Amino acid sequence: MAADLGASRTRVYLKQSGLIVDEPSVVAVNTKTGALLAVGSPAERMAGRTPANIRVVRPINGGTVVDIDMAQRMLRAMVGPKLRRAFRRKPLLRAAVCIPHDADPLARRAALETLIGLGARRVELVDSLVTAGIGCGLPVEQPEATMIVQVGAATTQVAVLSLGSIVAAEKVPIGGETFDRALVQHLRNQHELLLPSLAVRPLHQVLNGDIPQITEVHGRDVATGLARTVKVDPESLRLAVRTPLTSLLDAIRAVLHRCPPDLVADLADRGIMLTGGAAQLPGLDTTLRENTGMPVNVAEDPGLCAVQGLGAMLEGRVRPLPVPEPAN
Numbered sequence: 001m002a003a004d005l006g007a008s009r010t011r012v013y014l015k016q017s018g019l020i021v022d023e024p025s026v027v028a029v030n031t032k033t034g035a036l037l038a039v040g041s042p043a044e045r046m047a048g049r050t051p052a053n054i055r056v057v058r059p060i061n062g063g064t065v066v067d068i069d070m071a072q073r074m075l076r077a078m079v080g081p082k083l084r085r086a087f088r089r090k091p092l093l094r095a096a097v098c099i100p101h102d103a104d105p106l107a108r109r110a111a112l113e114t115l116i117g118l119g120a121r122r123v124e125l126v127d128s129l130v131t132a133g134i135g136c137g138l139p140v141e142q143p144e145a146t147m148i149v150q151v152g153a154a155t156t157q158v159a160v161l162s163l164g165s166i167v168a169a170e171k172v173p174i175g176g177e178t179f180d181r182a183l184v185q186h187l188r189n190q191h192e193l194l195l196p197s198l199a200v201r202p203l204h205q206v207l208n209g210d211i212p213q214i215t216e217v218h219g220r221d222v223a224t225g226l227a228r229t230v231k232v233d234p235e236s237l238r239l240a241v242r243t244p245l246t247s248l249l250d251a252i253r254a255v256l257h258r259c260p261p262d263l264v265a266d267l268a269d270r271g272i273m274l275t276g277g278a279a280q281l282p283g284l285d286t287t288l289r290e291n292t293g294m295p296v297n298v299a300e301d302p303g304l305c306a307v308q309g310l311g312a313m314l315e316g317r318v319r320p321l322p323v324p325e326p327a328n
């Protein structure tokens with residue numbers, strides 16, 4: 001079993017079955033009885049709409065399991081009968097989990113314990129940058145440089161890979177949720193309008209330049225609580241997302257800076273591969289292309305690259321590359 005435990009989504013790949021889970025990493029529990037009420041999409045739909053006795057929990061944060069017990073219950077409920085069938089066939093379950101490049105010992109321990117608690121006898125931790133590189137078809141084992149920018153929900157990881165290992169990498173706390181939050185904050189501060197994160201998604205088009213004129217946004221007035229519509233200048237929205245975009249560009253520049261010149265020359269031809277769910281932010285690829293002068297490609301199904309790459313390793317289609325132990 002291969003698992004990608006993301007802040008936003010949990011993906012599970014079962015050997016010889018393929019992708020069996022791709023669900024939001026969300027659990028709803030009854031606070032009085034402790035009973036699990038829902039996991040995945042149904043639990044996510046409950047967020048913000050629950051009575052006092054129901055709590056909606058996200059057990060994973062920035063690629064790290066922060067609530068091991070809840071993560072195990074979530075995984076057990078999601079994988080359910082399919083995993084039980086796998087156990088019947090082969091009692092010694094082998095599992096692999098992809099973890100962020102610079103995961104600290106606590107994060108590594110939490111990922112291990114989550115899978116061991118699920119019944120896995122042997123758990124391997126693999127760098128998610130390597131698995132995403134494999135999953136999107138980059139020749140990571142060749143002696144040529146490839147650059148991957150993995151834009152998740154809460155974090156972006158940037159790396160240059162060559163000969164199956166990471167030459168330079170950087171992680172910044174910027175992801176799809178950061179862009180949503182920047183837009184929500186802007187509307188709140190400048191227009192006194194409240195919107196849930198999901199409602200700002202159509203405004204992502206500003207990154208693409210697809211909102212050329214003043215646009216109307218519907219929300220709730222901060223003071224009165226009543227429904228209100230405001231007219232928003234698209235240029236101000238573009239300014240609102242400039243800060244996260246700049247941090248992302250700084251991370252790319254920092255990684256390029258640390259790369260040997262020969263590898264940077266490879267990258268000028270090959271360019272950047274964008275993976276992670278938020279790689280689909282409209283116009284992100286164009287913005288990165290314009291600001292780096294390098295070719296930028298968005299992977300097919302960018303959110304699935306990491307788990308597909310891990311699945312390929314598990315099935316022996318690619319040599320496994322375990323994460324080296326941290327120095328300290």
Ligand SMILES: Nc1ncnc2c1ncn2[C@@H]1O[C@H](COP(=O)(O)OP(=O)(O)OP(=O)(O)O)[C@@H](O)[C@H]1O
Nearest residue numbers: 006007008009063152153154155176177277278280
């Ligand atoms: N079509 C889309 N357009 C814009 N953003 C998208 C789209 N699809 C997904 N996203 C964004 O991608 C993010 C989720 O990406 P992904 O599934 O890679 O995250 P994750 O692996 O759970 O997170 P992390 O890597 O931070 O732990 C969310 O913020 C979501 O809003």
